[in-house]
Amino acid sequence: MPADHYTYRVTWSPEDGEHVGLCAEFPSLSWLARSPDAALKGIRAMVADTIADMKKNGESVPEPFAEKRYSGEFRVRIPPEQHRALAMLAAEQGVSLNRLVSMKLAA
Template sequence: MQSDHYTYRVTWSPEDGEYVGLCTEFPSLSWLADSPDAALQGVRRLVADAVADMEAAGEDVPVPLAEKHYTGEFRVRIPPELHRDLAIQAAEQRVSLNRLVSAKLASTPK
């Protein structure tokens, strides 16, 4: 498994007064450093070590999110009242409920 295929992020940690490197597929791992580059390098080394340890122990290594197959479908449960409101909005806009909800999700700030 190539650890450089994982999803990495660097952000500022006000609590620590340093940058923190994170890996989405390994939420329990992080690396603090004085610069964003050092935080990224540190967490990447940490993940590579964790992957090597897991492989040596015969454990399942997480699949990188970028390498997973996504169908574009998922189910979500909502209260009946919200379902009704969304169905009404879709009918008024003359679009399917799926198209309405997709558009709302796409316009959500990331």
């Protein structure tokens, strides 16, 4: 799996006083650098090295989020009282419970 297919993010770390490069598919990895560009370059190289090491050791490499297929469905457990309140709100708004929850998640 090419390292450039993964999901990267660079953010500022106030604790470290530097930019930190992160990869969503490898949450235990990070790279600190003085510039955002260097943080991104560092985390990408670290991910590439990690993938090579995992392959060498016969470990399975995480699939990039961009290449996964998503059904658009997931199940959420909530207390019955909250379920009732949401169902009533959906009925009052004239929408399905699914539509109401989808709109709330999108907001």
